[in-house]
Every structure is written in structure tokens, then in C-alpha cells.
Amino acid sequence: MTKLLEEAFKKASQLPETEQDTLAKWLLEELQSEREWDRTFAESQDVLGRLADETLEAHKKGNCKPMDFDRL
Numbered sequence: 001m002t003k004l005l006e007e008a009f010k011k012a013s014q015l016p017e018t019e020q021d022t023l024a025k026w027l028l029e030e031l032q033s034e035r036e037w038d039r040t041f042a043e044s045q046d047v048l049g050r051l052a053d054e055t056l057e058a059h060k061k062g063n064c065k066p067m068d069f070d071r072l
Helices: 003-012 017-043 045-060
Strands: none
Touching: 017 045
């Protein structure tokens, strides 16, 4: 465990029990969400690569136009 994480846990241990549980629940959910995001992103590499290739090809053919952010 890093010193910074150790310090954070030490300070968190001084919180009331309900706040500790809230913090723990949030941290566990964040860690799970991060794992899911990593897995989803890793699984989408082929799709993202194919979309990038299609976009570059459309750009080369002149089928793209600059984004007009004022019209969004």
C-alpha cells in the first residue's frame, strides 16, 4: 500500500462509522466501474479502429465538413 493511500485510510478511519461506510461504498463502486470501463474499452478496439479507418477514408474522399459548433 502506498503512503498516500495509507494516509487516506488513516484519516477515513477517524470519520463516523456511517461516513466510513459511505466512503467505502463509493470507493468500491468506483473501482468496479473503472474495471468495467477498462474491459469495455479493451473489447472495443477493433470497432474503434474500423470506425477510424472509415472516417479517414471519408475525409480523403472529401465527404467530411468542418464541425459548426454554433449549430449544436
